[in-house]
Amino acid sequence: MIIMKTHFIPKRTVDLVIISDVHLGAFGxxxxxxxxxxxxxxxxxxxxxxxxxxxxQFRKRYFPKSHLMVIRHLTGLIAKNTKVVYITGNHxxxxxxxxxxxxxxxxxxxxxxxxxxxxxxxxxxGDVFDITMQxxxxxxxxxxxxxxxxxxLNSIFNFxxxxxxxxxxxxxxxxxxxxxxxxxxxxxFEETAAGIAISKGYSYVICGHIHQPEIRTIxxxxxxxxYLNSGDWVENLSxxxxxxxxxKIYNYREDLYAQAYDLSSKQADSPSHKETFNELLKEFNLK
Numbered sequence: 001m002i003i004m005k006t007h008f009i010p011k012r013t014v015d016l017v018i019i020s021d022v023h024l025g026a027f028g029x030x031x032x033x034x035x036x037x038x039x040x041x042x043x044x045x046x047x048x049x050x051x052x053x054x055x056x057q058f059r060k061r062y063f064p065k066s067h068l069m070v071i072r073h074l075t076g077l078i079a080k081n082t083k084v085v086y087i088t089g090n091h092x093x094x095x096x097x098x099x100x101x102x103x104x105x106x107x108x109x110x111x112x113x114x115x116x117x118x119x120x121x122x123x124x125x126g127d128v129f130d131i132t133m134q135x136x137x138x139x140x141x142x143x144x145x146x147x148x149x150x151x152x153l154n155s156i157f158n159f160x161x162x163x164x165x166x167x168x169x170x171x172x173x174x175x176x177x178x179x180x181x182x183x184x185x186x187x188x189f190e191e192t193a194a195g196i197a198i199s200k201g202y203s204y205v206i207c208g209h210i211h212q213p214e215i216r217t218i219x220x221x222x223x224x225x226x227y228l229n230s231g232d233w234v235e236n237l238s239x240x241x242x243x244x245x246x247x248k249i250y251n252y253r254e255d256l257y258a259q260a261y262d263l264s265s266k267q268a269d270s271p272s273h274k275e276t277f278n279e280l281l282k283e284f285n286l287k
Contacts, residue, residue, distance in 0.1 A: 011042040012257070016116070016242035017250075020049035020125065020208025021232035023091065024067045028234040029054070031066040032263060033252050037239070038073050040258040046082060047112065048074075049208040049230055050089020050125030069263070078106045087112055089125035089208065117245050119203035126209035126229075129192050186212055190227050194218035197225045204228060204247075206240065213238040213249045 023029045053071075078084050086108045088096045101108040111124040189210055197205035198220060206228045213231030217224055228247060231238030237252035252258060 012040060013042045014044070014241050014243050016045045016047070017041065017043040018047045018049055018123070018206060018228075018230045018240040018242075019052075019233065020089070020230045021051045021211055021234065022048075022070070023051055023054040023232075023234055024070060025063055026054040026234070027062070029067060030233050030237055030252075031064065031070050033237055033259075034233050035066065035070050035073060035263060036261040037250075037252055037255070037258045038070070038077075039261050039263075040255070043077075043082060046074075046077060046084045047123060048084070048086045049123060049206065050087050050127070051091040051208065052086065052089075054091045055094050066263075078104060081105045083107075085109060085112055087123060087125055090127035116204065116242065120201060121204040121206065122197055122200070122202045123206040126189065126193065126207035129189050129209075186210055190214070190216075190229075191218060191220075194225050194227045195220060197227075198223045206230070208232070211235065213240075213251075215240075215247055215249055 019034070022031075022034060024031060074084060082105060084106050086095070086106070088099065088108070088110050095108060096110055098108055099110045111122070114121040114123065189207075193205050193207055198218075199222060202225060204226050208230050210229065211232040211234065212229055213236050214227065214229040216227055218227045226247070228240055230240045231249070239250040241248050241250050
């Protein structure tokens with residue numbers, strides 16, 4: 001079988017792409033996979049719905065080149081006049097003081113209202129519904145550290161499973177599905193977001209934050225709304241795509257087209273690690 005070289009494969013055009021919870025700067029981030037996905041598509045509008053840069057876990061000693069290449073790709077899209085909207089989340093809340101900043105085709109906001117084919121669409125990260133964020137931020141940060149540690153241990157465990165020819169497993173997914181409190185939290189989060197959206201007459205409400213990709217209709221006594229969640233790029237490697245009036249959940253693990261992309265072919269035009277890292281620190285006043 002003859003396989004075409006990846007730089008000759010045409011990009012897939014998508015009207016709107018929403019990604020969230022990438023967590024650049026954290027160990028669990030699948031930056032290489034995200035970069036392959038982004039290089040395989042040509043979005044008319046790209047919405048980054050919070051926690052793209054994990055400032056909570058931000059450390060000078062850990063920010064791999066693949067993470068920087070994602071940032072470079074995003075800035076490249078802006079330079080080519082692709083509409084890019086960055087909605088702030090809790091892990092990148094430092095940027096909330098710059099909300100309403102815009103430059104060229106780039107916009108930084110805390111929430112976004114869109115009209116998609118005549119349907120009102122409310123997009124925000126979703127941490128506003130997280131009680132630990134409102135009253136116990138230290139507990140939320142501790143939980144974030146524990147989650148990152150869980151992902152590290154999970155990676156080590158899966159490494160040995162792969163060597164033994166066994167199927168990989170996800171610790172956090174098993175916890176979410178087996179612990180009633182976790183399931184209850186997710187359901188309450190979705191119903192709260194949907195309830196507010198229904199009261200405002202929105203057709204779609206789109207969140208991130210809980211790392212649970214979803215598209216479903218939620219109804220109450222006042223009406224119904226389509227609730228959507230873009231998932232994450234730590235475990236699910238998922239996004240939301242809106243094309244020709246229809247939504248779908250994108251799953252990288254099912255996309256052999258994106259997986260075929262060779263990142264090495266474009267690494268030569270990347271700036272040095274030190275140069276880009278210093279620019280990143282200055283940009284967000286972290287240096």
